[in-house]
Amino acid sequence: MKSSTDPVQNLAKLIACPSVTPAEGGALSALEAMLSPLGFSVERPVFSEEGTPDVENLYARRSGNGLHLMFAGHTDVVPVGDETAWSYPPFSAAIHNGEMYGRGAVDMKGGIACFAAAVGRYIDKNRDLKGSISFLITGDEEGPSINGSRKLLEWAKAKGESWDAAIVGEPTNPGKLGDMIKIGRRGSLSGTIVVHGIQGHVAYPHLADSPLPGMLMLLESLLYPALDNGTKDFQASNLEVTTIDVGNPALNVIPGKATATFNIRYNDTWSDETLMAEIHNRLDKAAGRRKLRPGKRAPVNYELIWRDRPSHVFLTHDNKLIETLTSSIESVTGERPQLSTSGGTSDARFIKDYCPVVEFGLVGKTMHMVDERVAIADLETLTQIYERFIADFFA
Structure with missing residues (x-):
């Protein structure tokens, strides 16, 4: 079997590239070597933005008459962590007991390896492509996602590219291959609350104004009541407080400022504009309460800072x-997958502005973990699914 049609060989070549975000690490070159012999034209634009690292990306297309199908994903991976804790070196692509070990095995070099193999097999059987297939691959998905898919899509559209559908090869299956297709994603919105008080001695609280009681009231107002009860297609929106900090190492000092950050994963009850308005309204009401601030007539002195680029x-x-x-x-597989909108964000959030998009890939149990690994049998099964999908989509 040719290497470009063998997902195991494809994945071994990709894992061997230490493409820890934002480094290309040779991964895009390895992918280009798989696609060029299949008749794909390959371009590798580099995007930049002040304050962020430059990122190299890949766009490859083989053209035909008919529909245009995009496969999207990323070759960058998260750091390996404690390399000594791995059973095998994280970029060795070692195989043991029917599994291949390596950083990116499931998230998501495995999906790319399988789709490249599926395309190779399809082209071997169908010399004349009944449509167009493109690979839109970034090196910035695990990073800030600034110089990756968002700019790559804009770049491709400016060149005249358009797509009829897209599949993202992220690891979507929670237990076994065939469990789940992601047909949407919750939004993500982050913010920081800063409460300003007056620093002082704990023995003289009347001369100070601790920001902490006010912060507690503000955060309680965001957590209760619940934002919603979920919708037909989405679970309930959820707000998590991720940090609370006063930067105060002294036991006898009332701090002068408290800071808290939060993230909301929200469903289609909300838009980012309506959700921001709801958060502002809750905080303004809570700021005037005196429940934890007896004798304080002025409302809690706070500011709310929204993080850039909500999803x-x-x-x-x-x-x-x-x-x-x-x-x-x-x-x-013989299994009918569940249609889900669970999980975190992915680059599908950018692609949905250009064409319909779904996500389907490997089992994600070990993604980002020490000893990330994939079953060899799953690589072959996913390749067969992708090949069948390509054939049926163009049929």
């Missing part, structure tokens, strides 16, 4: 794309 909630409604992938999975 918008979205849901894909394209029946052809969803049903074609569903039937492909069912025909290969």
